[in-house]
Each structure stands twice: as C-alpha cells, then as structure tokens.
Amino acid sequence: MDMTFVLFGATGDLAKRKIFPALYNLFLDQKMPEKFSIIGLGRREIAHEDFQKQVEQSIHTFSRRAVTDQKSFKDFLGAFRYSALDVGRPEDYVKLLELVKQREQELNLPENRMFYLSVGPEFFEVIAANIQASGLGATKGWKRLIIEKPFGRDLQSARDLNEKLTKSFTEEEIYRIDHYLGKPMVQNLEVLENSNPVLHALWTNRYIANVQITASETVGVEERAGYYDHSGALRDMFQNHMLQLMMMIAMQLPKESSPEDVRNKKRMVMESLRPLQEDQISSQIVLGQYVAGEMNGQPVVGYKDEPGVAVDSQNNTFIAAKLWIDNYFWEGVPFYIRTGKRMKEKSTRIVIEFKEPLKSAKVDDSYVPNLLVIEIGPKEGITLQLNSKDRVSDGQFEPVYVNCYSSLTEQPEAYENLIYDASRGDATFFAHWNEVELSWMWVEPILKAVEQGKLPLQPYAAGSYGPQAAFDLLGDDQWWLDEGTIRKEKKGEAYAETRA
Numbered sequence: 013m014d015m016t017f018v019l020f021g022a023t024g025d026l027a028k029r030k031i032f033p034a035l036y037n038l039f040l041d042q043k044m045p046e047k048f049s050i051i052g053l054g055r056r057e058i059a060h061e062d063f064q065k066q067v068e069q070s071i072h073t074f075s076r077r078a079v080t081d082q083k084s085f086k087d088f089l090g091a092f093r094y095s096a097l098d099v100g101r102p103e104d105y106v107k108l109l110e111l112v113k114q115r116e117q118e119l120n121l122p123e124n125r126m127f128y129l130s131v132g133p134e135f136f137e138v139i140a141a142n143i144q145a146s147g148l149g150a151t152k153g154w155k156r157l158i159i160e161k162p163f164g165r166d167l168q169s170a171r172d173l174n175e176k177l178t179k180s181f182t183e184e185e186i187y188r189i190d191h192y193l194g195k196p197m198v199q200n201l202e203v204l205e206n207s208n209p210v211l212h213a214l215w216t217n218r219y220i221a222n223v224q225i226t227a228s229e230t231v232g233v234e235e236r237a238g239y240y241d242h243s244g245a246l247r248d249m250f251q252n253h254m255l256q257l258m259m260m261i262a263m264q265l266p267k268e269s270s271p272e273d274v275r276n277k278k279r280m281v282m283e284s285l286r287p288l289q290e291d292q293i294s295s296q297i298v299l300g301q302y303v304a305g306e307m308n309g310q311p312v313v314g315y316k317d318e319p320g321v322a323v324d325s326q327n328n329t330f331i332a333a334k335l336w337i338d339n340y341f342w343e344g345v346p347f348y349i350r351t352g353k354r355m356k357e358k359s360t361r362i363v364i365e366f367k368e369p370l371k372s373a374k375v376d377d378s379y380v381p382n383l384l385v386i387e388i389g390p391k392e393g394i395t396l397q398l399n400s401k402d403r404v405s406d407g408q409f410e411p412v413y414v415n416c417y418s419s420l421t422e423q424p425e426a427y428e429n430l431i432y433d434a435s436r437g438d439a440t441f442f443a444h445w446n447e448v449e450l451s452w453m454w455v456e457p458i459l460k461a462v463e464q465g466k467l468p469l470q471p472y473a474a475g476s477y478g479p480q481a482a483f484d485l486l487g488d489d490q491w492w493l494d495e496g497t498i499r500k501e502k503k504g505e506a507y508a509e510t511r512a
C-alpha cells in the first residue's frame with residue numbers, strides 16, 4: 013500500500029548497513045508500494061542530494077545485490093528526502109510534518125505513515141510522544157511504529173516504556189523488531205513442522221529427547237562496549253532473540269494459522285515456561301565471560317581488555333540455560349539454550365534430538381541418536397542425522413546425513429522480510445507486548461541473582477565453545493555438533509564435512 017516511510021536515525025549504522033539495502037532489495041523485488049516517499053532524519057543539516065548520495069553509497073557497499081539498472085536505481089534514490097531533527101525539539105517535528113505533507117501531495121500519496129525508530133532506546137518515548145503532539149500521527153490513513161531493540165532493560169523499565177508508547181500508538185500499530193524473527197529459516201519453521209507429516213508425527217515429547225538452541229558468535233564486543241558492557245549476553249541476545257527462537261520452535265500451530273494464532277501460541281509457550289526458583293537457579297543458568305584465547309591461530313584479548321570495557325567488568329558475554337515447558341506437548345523435554353561472543357564458530361542453529369525407543373538396536377558406542385539440525389545462519393540448511401551400517405567396520409553404526417542448503421544470495425535478508433511485513437500490516441514476525449513482558453518476567457530472577465552475586469561468571473577462552481559449566485549443565489545429555497566436545501568426535505567431523 014502506498015506510504016511514507018519516516019526513518020529516525022537515518023545517518024546511523026543500522027540504516028546504512030541494513031535498512032537502506034533492505035529497502036532497495038524490496039524495490040528490486042517489486043515489494044515496495046507502487047508509490048512511496050522516504051524521509052530520513054538526523055541532527056545534522058544535510059541537503060537532499062547529499063543524503064541520496066549517502067544512501068547510494070550504502071547500497072553499493074552493503075546490498076546483497078549489485079546495482080545493474082541505473083535508471084531504476086535513480087528512480088529509487090529520487091524517493092529519498094532528508095530533514096534535520098533533534099528528537100527533543102517539537103519545532104523539528106512541525107517542519108517534518110510539512111515535508112511529509114508536501115511529498116504526499118506531490119506523489120498523490122494516501123496518508124499512510126510508517127515511523128521507523130532506528131535510534132537509541134532512550135529516544136523511543138520522546139519520539140512517539142512528539143509524533144502524536146505534532147499532528148504527524150493524525151493521519152487519514154494508517155500509522156505504524158517500528159521500533160528497534162532493546163525494549164527495556166528489565167521488567168519494570170519495559171512496562172514503563174510500553175505504557176508510554178501506547179499513549180501514542182495502539183498495540184496493533186507497534187511493530188517491535190526482533191531481527192531473528194525476520195530470518196528466512198525462522199519464518200520457515202512453521203511450514204517445516206506443519207507441512208511435513210514425517211516431522212509433524214514426531215513433534216511431541218513422546219519422540220523428542222531434547223531441544224538445543226545455539227547462537228554462537230566469533231565477534232567480541234566490537235565498538236559497542238558502551239552499550240554491551242551494561243547489557244551482556246543476557247539482555248542483548250537471551251531475553252529477546254533466544255527466547256523468541258524457543259517460542260517459535262515450541263509453539264503448536266494449527267495449519268494455515270493467522271498472525272493472532274501465532275502470537276497466542278507463543279504467549280502460551282511463555283506462560284507454560286517453568287519459572288526459575290531462586291534456590292535452583294545455579295543448576296539451570298550458567299553465565300560466562302571470555303578471557304584471552306586464540307581465534308584462527310591469532311591471539312585474542314579477553315573481554316576485560318577490550319577497548320571501552322571496565323577492567324573489572326562483571327558483565328556476562330555468555331549464557332547457557334536449561335528450561336522446561338510445562339505443557340502437554342513438552343512435559344519432560346529439556347530445552348537447552350546458549351549464546352556467547354568470541355566463541356569458536358559463528359552458528360545459529362536449532363538441534364532436535366530424538367529419543368531412542370529401540371534401545372535393543374544399540375549394539376555399541378557407534379550408535380548416534382537421530383538429530384534434526386535446523387541451521388538458521390550464517391548458512392541456512394536442514395540436516396537429518398540417521399544411522400546406517402558401516403560395512404568396512406564390520407557392522408558398526410555409521411551416521412549418515414540427509415541435508416539441503418539454500419543459496420544465501422537468493423534469500424531475502426531479515427530486514428527485508430520485516431519491513432515488507434510491516435508495510436503490509438502483518439505483525440506475525442514481530443514481538444507482541446505479551447511476549448516481551450513474559451520474557452522479562454522469566455529473566456527477572458536471573459537479573460536478581462546476578463545482582464546478589466549468586467551467579468558467578470565462568471571464564472572461557474576466546475575461541476572455545478564456552479565454559480565447562482555449560483557442558484556440565486546438560487548432565488547425561490550433550491551439546492551436539494561442537495567439535496572436540498562430543499562423545500563421538502567423529503560425528504562432528506562428519507557433520508562438518510557435509511556442511512563444507
């Protein structure tokens with residue numbers, strides 16, 4: 013639907029690296045409305061033409077597809093305008109409104125206005141209030157607010173923020189970005205589970221032994237120490253992305269479900285998540301911080317020696333958790349979740365380990381459980397690990413893999429999917445307030461335990477798979493697919509080969 017896209021933070025890193033390229037790729041895929049106006053905002057005065065040059069540069073540098081048709085690229089860039097705005101200055105919003113209206117008239121656009129807040133979270137509230145007060149929000153069409161993370165830093169601050177935002181926008185008008193929900197494989201989970209009878213039949217606690225969700229990163233704190241040192245893996249990744257992945261894999265959807273069904277089912281998962289008990293928290297949660305190590309043969313400093321990090325920082329750069337969903341489907345199936353920085357490999361994946369009901373077939377240690385591996389990034393793919401007979405080793409079991417990988421260049425990026433969905437008013441893959449609130453409620457005892465010093469940080473070497481305590485957390489189970497940490501190392505190697 014034809015619209016105006018107003019981008020707060022248009023001179024920032026996210027706009028440059030993700031948002032402009034996403035808009036361009038949507039344009040190439042004819043997923044942008046027929047007529048649209050894009051207005052970028054930042055504090056500096058920038059001429060429209062110079063802003064268009066910045067957008068052009070960002071697309072040349074970061075777009076997954078090269079510019080091949082100069083004429084249509086010029087048309088695309090022609091849709092961009094710029095207005096200087098300081099979030100706290102009401103007069104800047106009045107000026108913005110004039111520009112928005114002027115472009116609506118020039119392009120004969122309906123008053124459909126999308127406000128994308130790609131700015132620090134401290135500005136969300138004041139911007140929403142000023143949109144309302146200036147009249148920008150008084151449209152004859154629709155208005156929508158897309159906001160970036162983080163949504164609060166604990167339960168109370170999230171509630172406060174939500175209360176303030178909902179004075180200017182209704183819940184239906186608010187699109188809370190969690191870019192993991194925009195990843196193509198995450199958007200594919202429902203189809204994978206529901207449209208494959210083989211998997212659907214096995215999708216219960218009767219056949220599933222455990223579910224493992226990993227998001228390991230090789231990068232350290234990069235240039236974001238100012239933010240990250242007060243956030244840590246718990247707030248930066250776990251409360252939002254990891255719990256969202258858990259909801260997505262654990263919800264039980266009817267076929268052809270609506271956005272409301274998805275959100276209801278996700279809420280139900282969170283409501284069934286067994287709350288953490290104070291006296292058991294250390295047996296369910298492990299927090300870690302990386303120390304000096306080696307990555308790709310090169311020495312790497314520890315977290316406390318990273319630029320901008322306090323030398324005595326007690327911030328977590330790793331978290332592993334064991335969770336239980338107390339509902340009919342998942343009773344008795346542990347969910348293991350871990351995420352961390354400066355780990356051995358970049359990998360976001362979900363592994364489903366199936367039970368071994370035919371124990372009698374297990375003749376020796378070469379037997380491996382069936383695993384369904386859903387790789388979310390950086391490579392996307394699905395692998396099923398099965399047992400076969402190794403003729404050379406005289407009847408030993410040998411793991412074999414059924415897999416498929418999609419070509420990355422063909423896949424839309426998360427931000428493309430999400431902006432496209434928001435422009436159509438489809439909130440399926442955005443975090444509803446209920447989910448955000450319930451996630452913070454679950455995380456709250458961890459924050460408290462950290463404050464009380466009840467969860468000491470476990471050191472792990474940069475370039476490793478995390479602290480030993482994260483392996484001990486699983487008891488008789490094990491994290492699958494980590495080289496060198498698996499009972500049967502051969503499996504890791506064989507799997508790595510299938511991925512190469």
Ligand SMILES: NC(=O)C1=CN([C@@H]2O[C@H](COP(=O)(O)OP(=O)(O)OC[C@H]3O[C@@H](n4cnc5c(N)ncnc54)[C@H](OP(=O)(O)O)[C@@H]3O)[C@@H](O)[C@H]2O)C=CC1
Pocket residue numbers: 020021022023024025026027053054055056097098099100129130131132133160161162
């Ligand atoms: N960068 C990333 O990869 C990711 C970022 N995010 C989130 O996206 C948001 C933006 O991040 P990022 O782009 O990295 O941040 P940057 O610091 O790179 O950019 C911040 C933007 O905010 C603008 N800004 C700052 N102060 C004001 C003000 N007083 N009035 C108006 N505009 C202002 C800046 O404009 P100027 O200085 O020109 O005035 C700039 O455009 C944050 O919420 C972040 O948490 C989320 C996921 C990933």
Ligand SMILES: O=C1O[C@H](COP(=O)(O)O)[C@@H](O)[C@H](O)[C@H]1O
Pocket residue numbers: 227229248249360389
């Ligand atoms: O939101 C964030 O995500 C990135 C990891 O995202 P991915 O798509 O590369 O898996 C993380 O590095 C960053 O700290 C966090 O803020």
